[in-house]
Amino acid sequence: MNIGIIGAGNMGAGLGKLWAKAGHQVIFSYSRDEEKLHQLATSAGANAKAGTLQDAAAQDIILLAVWLPAVDEVIENVAPLDGKIVITCVSGLQPDFTGQTVGLATDLKISVAETIQQLIPNASVVEAFNTTFAEIIASESRQFGSDFPSVFYCGNEVEAKQIVAKLIEDCGYEPIDAGNLLVARALETLATAWVQFAVSSHLFPNLGLKALQR
Numbered sequence: 054m055n056i057g058i059i060g061a062g063n064m065g066a067g068l069g070k071l072w073a074k075a076g077h078q079v080i081f082s083y084s085r086d087e088e089k090l091h092q093l094a095t096s097a098g099a100n101a102k103a104g105t106l107q108d109a110a111a112q113d114i115i116l117l118a119v120w121l122p123a124v125d126e127v128i129e130n131v132a133p134l135d136g137k138i139v140i141t142c143v144s145g146l147q148p149d150f151t152g153q154t155v156g157l158a159t160d161l162k163i164s165v166a167e168t169i170q171q172l173i174p175n176a177s178v179v180e181a182f183n184t185t186f187a188e189i190i191a192s193e194s195r196q197f198g199s200d201f202p203s204v205f206y207c208g209n210e211v212e213a214k215q216i217v218a219k220l221i222e223d224c225g226y227e228p229i230d231a232g233n234l235l236v237a238r239a240l241e242t243l244a245t246a247w248v249q250f251a252v253s254s255h256l257f258p259n260l261g262l263k264a265l266q267r
């Protein structure tokens with residue numbers, strides 16, 4: 054697949070590298086340091102390159118991996134993204150890990166992911182990776198003993214979710230379909246609880262969330 058990464062920080066760099074390694078064509082974008090983008094692309098291998106925000110937004114699949122305050126600027130510069138699959142891992146969590154998700158703490162009454170979908174109504178927004186820690190994404194393997202952590206994802210379009218599920222697998226995680234985009238309200242809140250637990254237990258970042266099945 055052709056994947057545009059918007060936000061070349063912990064999440065964007067980590068996921069982009071894994072996808073490039075899995076054979077996808079990846080464009081890294083949206084750093085304030087252009088040299089960082091080029092170095093990142095070089096370290097990600099032959100399937101990766103650096104590009105502009107618009108280059109990344111022109112790909113079939115886009116990962117939005119920026120801090121919440123940057124979302125408006127990004128969307129304004131790349132909208133409308135018609136027909137694209139937009140994966141968002143953006144959370145409303147404060148950088149110091151305090152504070153609640155947007156859905157519960159503001160007048161919006163909806164999730165970050167739904168807000169993004171409203172801004173780009175003709176794109177298929179899928180929320181994923183909110184309960185994964187970038188440190189695990191950047192590590193050698195996602196394996197914990199004999200297990201691989203689950204990644205819950207949600208979105209309104211079945212085909213888009215099937216593609217995202219494969220991309221989750223390509224990163225070494227187990228994809229779990231949590232339902233339509235409305236569920237992002239719960240997943241973003243789950244992410245907050247998960248981070249709070251990780252910090253208070255002093256286990257951060259060496260944790261993987263797993264849905265047991267039988």
Ligand SMILES: NC(=O)c1ccc[n+]([C@@H]2O[C@H](COP(=O)([O-])OP(=O)(O)OC[C@H]3O[C@@H](n4cnc5c(N)ncnc54)[C@H](OP(=O)(O)O)[C@@H]3O)[C@@H](O)[C@H]2O)c1
Nearest residue numbers: 060061062063064084085086118119120142143144186187
């Ligand atoms: N880190 C995690 O473990 C984790 C887990 C789940 C979800 N998330 C969510 O994923 C999103 C990305 O997190 P992250 O840890 O990858 O963030 P990050 O490392 O700070 O990366 C953010 C990226 O956005 C870029 N950017 C461009 N303009 C910016 C501006 N004006 N202000 C801030 N950044 C700007 C940064 O540029 P530079 O390259 O110039 O810094 C950087 O490449 C966030 O919404 C976060 O809540 C993070």
